Amino acid sequence: MSGIFEKELLIDYSGPIDFAVKKELVALLREKVNLYVTDAGTRKRCAYIFEELLTNPHEYYKTKQMDEEPIQVSLELVNKSVIEVCISNTILKTDTEALLSRIETVNQGNEEALRELFHQTIGSETMSNVGGGIGLISVKMKNGFSYTFEIAGKNKTQNLFCLTTSITVNP
Amino acid sequence: MNALILDATEYTPLVILDPTNNRFEITGESSPEDSVQFYSLLGKWFKEFMDQAELSGNSPGAKEITLAFQLSYITSSSLRSIYDLLSHVNARKTESQLVKVKWVHDREDEDIANSGLQLSRMLKLPFEFVAR
Numbered sequence: 369m370s371g372i373f374e375k376e377l378l379i380d381y382s383g384p385i386d387f388a389v390k391k392e393l394v395a396l397l398r399e400k401v402n403l404y405v406t407d408a409g410t411r412k413r414c415a416y417i418f419e420e421l422l423t424n425p426h427e428y429y430k431t432k433q434m435d436e437e438p439i440q441v442s443l444e445l446v447n448k449s450v451i452e453v454c455i456s457n458t459i460l461k462t463d464t465e466a467l468l469s470r471i472e473t474v475n476q477g478n479e480e481a482l483r484e485l486f487h488q489t490i491g492s493e494t495m496s497n498v499g500g501g502i503g504l505i506s507v508k509m510k511n512g513f514s515y516t517f518e519i520a521g522k523n524k525t526q527n528l529f530c531l532t533t534s535i536t537v538n539p
Numbered sequence: 540m541n542a543l544i545l546d547a548t549e550y551t552p553l554v555i556l557d558p559t560n561n562r563f564e565i566t567g568e569s570s571p572e573d574s575v576q577f578y579s580l581l582g583k584w585f586k587e588f589m590d591q592a593e594l595s596g597n598s599p600g601a602k603e604i605t606l607a608f609q610l611s612y613i614t615s616s617s618l619r620s621i622y623d624l625l626s627h628v629n630a631r632k633t634e635s636q637l638v639k640v641k642w643v644h645d646r647e648d649e650d651i652a653n654s655g656l657q658l659s660r661m662l663k664l665p666f667e668f669v670a671r
Contacts, residue, residue: 387572391550409647412612416650419570420615427616487661490619502615510650 378451379443384436385429385457390422393441404448405537417511417535418443418453420503424531425457427501434458440530449538456530464519464527471531474505475514482509511535540591543584551577552610556584566609569617578620582627585638589631603637605667611645613654622658629664639667646670 378400381393394415401414425439440456459467477485486505508514511533518530542557552567571577606628608621628638642655652668659666 409649412648413650416612416614423614423616483657486657490622491661502619506615506618 374447376445376448377442378445379441381439381441383438385422385426385439386435387426390419390426393422394419397443400443400445401451401537404445410537413510414451414535414537417507420507421453421455421531421533423503424501425455428457428459432460432463445537449536451535451537452532453535454530454532456528458522458526459529461525461527464529467529468517468519471504471515471517474508477508479509507533540588543581545580554581556581556588558588558604561604563604563606564609565607568612569610569621570612570614571617574614574616574620575623578617578624582624585624585628585631589628593633603639605639605641607641607643608655609643610651610654611648613651618654618658622661625658625662625664629662640664641667641669643669643671 379393379396383389397418398411398415401411405411405414422439422441429435429437437458440454442454444452446452473485474482482505486502486509489502489505504515513534513536516532518532520528520530522528540558542559543554544557545551545554547553547567550568550570550572552565552569555562555564555566557563565581606625613621625640632638640659642652642659644651644655652670655666655668658664
């Protein structure tokens with residue numbers, strides 16, 4: 369039995385990421401979500417989750433001085449109930465394994481484990497330098513959806529990393 | 540000690556740290572470009588405030604001060620910076636100089652309430668929670 373999915377493209381962006389771009393994309397999502405969602409808490413949560421997901425590559429590029437690298441962002445509303453988010457960015461090959469390991473840890477964690485991981489990460493003296501820090505943990509805690517990802521080789525030293533998750537807008 | 544008053548912006552909260560009028564409030568949205576830089580201003584102010592109180596031997600009236608947070612939106616990096624701030628402030632507490640935390644949130648806003656709860660647990664510092 370085939371499912372019928374009604375999909376609407378909300379955001380399709382490819383280009384550099386900085387603070388201003390991040391805020392513009394979040395504002396655009398707020399605008400789109402407001403058309404479908406009346407609950408103020410859900411609206412705010414959508415904006416928060418999207419901002420945290422964007423912060424991951426943004427902070428990574430800043431840390432690695434890769435400000436010229438682009439990201440690709442795609443958000444689709446599925447059946448007016450879930451937003452599927454896909455964000456792609458460049459990542460150094462040397463950082464890939466550590467990032468995947470962190471994401472797997474977040475995916476596998478139950479509520480208590482994630483809370484503990486969040487506490488450990490927020491209290492650690494050094495921020496993660498491969499991404500997958502408190503933002504991604506926080507999103508999973510609020511959202512409940514696991515992350516999926518794809519890796520593709522870009523060149524000798526870099527991969528293209530694509531992270532996907534979902535945001536419930538109308539349960 | 541001079542007050543520290545920072546006007547709210549689109550992405551940073553209103554900050555009032557005013558010992559003369561006993562007002563210590565952080566209100567609004569917290570999603571700055573550099574939360575470490577923003578909250579370090581508050582950290583420096585508190586350090587000076589507590590240093591002065593210790594030197595004068597005059598705990599600000601041997602009374603406690605209450606730092607009230609009423610934030611409507613908090614990014615995870617802001618939360619981390621708030622944790623760092625409160626961690627340092629809490630470490631300086633003495634019998635006669637105490638900083639308490641009031642966490643004010645919208646009654647319907649579970650996320651903000653939970654953020655306060657997480658901070659309280661991580662810091663092992665009881666917060667006063669006020670739902671409005």
